[in-house]
Amino acid sequence: xxxxxxxxxxxxxxxxxxxxxxxxxxxxxxxxxxxxxxxxxxxxxxxxxxxxxxxxxxxxxxxxxxxxxxxxxxxxxxxxxxxxxxxxxxxxx
Numbered sequence: 001x002x003x004x005x006x007x008x009x010x011x012x013x014x015x016x017x018x019x020x021x022x023x024x025x026x027x028x029x030x031x032x033x034x035x036x037x038x039x040x041x042x043x044x045x046x047x048x049x050x051x052x053x054x055x056x057x058x059x060x061x062x063x064x065x066x067x068x069x070x071x072x073x074x075x076x077x078x079x080x081x082x083x084x085x086x087x088x089x090x091x092x093x
Contacts, residue, residue: 005029023085031076040074
């Protein structure tokens with residue numbers, strides 16, 4: 001979130017849809033620049049200007065998709081960034 005965001009907040013919503021658990025995490029920090037947003041999830045790409053290795057979302061995506069058979073996606077919404085994690089309720093692995 002931008003340090004200048006007034007009344008900064010993070011919203012976490014967990015729901016169940018058919019055979020999946022869906023968790024959305026969103027904020028009101030203004031979102032992620034489109035240039036970064038399209039490359040987020042690649043190694044060494046970070047939305048942080050001063051610090052950040054660019055491995056957090058990359059590694060999270062690998063864990064969620066390859067080891068938990070789910071998906072991790074992100075987008076900007078009207079107020080900020082929104083991350084969605086979709087996991088199967090019953091892992092067939």
